[in-house]
Amino acid sequence: MAIDWKGVMPAVTTKFTKDDTLDLKMFEININAQLKAGVHGIILGGTLGEASTLTDDEKRTLVKTTVDIVKDKVPVIINIAEQTTKGAIEAAKKAKEDGASGLMMLPPMRYKAGDRETVMYFKEVAKSTDLPIMVYNNPVDYKIEVSLDMFEELLVLDNIQAVKESTRDISNITRIKNRFGDRLKILSGVDTLALESLLMGADGWVAGLVDAFPEETVAIYELQKAGRIKEAIAIYRWFLPLLELDINPKLVQNIKLAEVATGIGTEYVRPPRLPLVGDERKKVLEIIETGLKTRPQLPKYKNIELVD
Template sequence: MSIEWKGVMPAVTTKFTNDDTLDLNMFEVNIKAQLEAGVHGIVLGGTLGEASTLTNEEKSILTQKTVDIVKSKVPVLINIAEQTTKAAIEAAQKAEKDGARGLMMLPPMRYKADGRETVEYFKAVANNTSLPIMVYNNPVDYGIEVTLSMFDELLKCGNIEAVKESTRDISNVTRIKNNFGDRLKIMTGVDTLALESLLMGADGWIAGLVCAFPKETVAIYELQKAGRIKEALEIYRWFLPLLELDINAKLVQNIKLAEVATGIGTENVRAPRLPLIGDERSHVEQVIESGLKNRPALPDYKSLQLVH
């Protein structure tokens, strides 16, 4: 079982009702908007998906629901963010039963594992599932960096295939290419560095603001891939103030507000998160309002796929 690691894969938000249960109806509305825009995969249960607040049963329901909605058009991945190796293996095996086609995987949560422990953690999961794995490398937010020497060891596992590159160091894309060629696919994971990373050779983009602006996000990817860099850059420059809502501690609330503005979400979050208020809310609303007011006309970016 393998995945084509390319294109735009939204790290989707989890939709909640006013009663704090899964809002599967609005969830489906958003997933269908992503598919209509031409995304290349769906990633569930990441930071944006409020993974730390979801029960195992809810993760299972979301996986099965998404698999049902996409009907094999694109792969469905779920994030593994666990405190123990045992729990991570169980989560991977449950995801496989639920129909997921791949895993995004963080290093161990809470305990700051050293390099040896982190490698063994990833390998133990890889050796106990047939699903392809994308290692989420985000030392800025999670405190553990997966280094090139660690990837040397990890790539002995055939199903560790990709990295979500979120180190914030653009030159890391080139280092990975120089060291591993196409053996380790690169999905850029920082919205505000996305186009730069793609132009340096990243294969795809695990995106955040795509949750509210799917067409613009896919258009940037397709245009740069087709060599129409100037057009991609114009959209990206318009997009940047919105993309900056993703590199913020309140990214979930920010992006859910944007989803409300584009009609494909609600702002319900799960406590301890609370909806934005006051000046913080006003600022985010102004950024979104300005973005909508100046929203660019998009070329027929889907037809560009024919020339790849």
């Protein structure tokens, strides 16, 4: 399935049972809520998906299950976060076999690769597959930045097509557009900078709080796209305290609590992560409860026409 690299693409959480096995029933409930809201793709196995704790078999099960659920309505993308080039190539091969439409790729894990090594890593994986690739550029959390000069080298490969822009530097969107035009699609990877990024020319939003609030997230995207900026800003201002739960070391626990509150998830996480307790839990719940009490009434945001 072709990927346009635009719109809202949830970085979905992985659902677990209390016995620490995959909860595919609740996972399906959440995926269907995303589809009903009008998302444009599903991303599996990212930070929110607790990728570092998943076995290869579990990742493959998630891809196959999601492909079966979405039935070609939207593309299914799996994140690759490997320590070796060989491991990343094997992960890409499995993704293709399991029906994934594309890949999101982090630089090498653990080892802080230099620029030349990072470029070679992405190139070797890209040459090994025909799946389209979105580079996940998050130097804040993963300590390696993919610079514009590095993208210049990477873009000689046709299947490197997009970047999940998580540098936290809004002006980087303009730099990318000025240098590469539409050759490199841009998806904002930071919830608290998403609307600003879209207004500066980003093509989409890899979202986190969408896992609990899919309709509000898609509404913001569709309204700004249609030129109804004031309406998008109003929803975004309501959303911001919730979106800030995504820029926190406990983002997985935070967002899973929000999913519980909206009825489309559980709070089970895989150790060493543990559910929130005490004052930390109380504070997060207060933010969620306030958001629910003041939840805005959404306009009919699907299939809206561009404002002249």
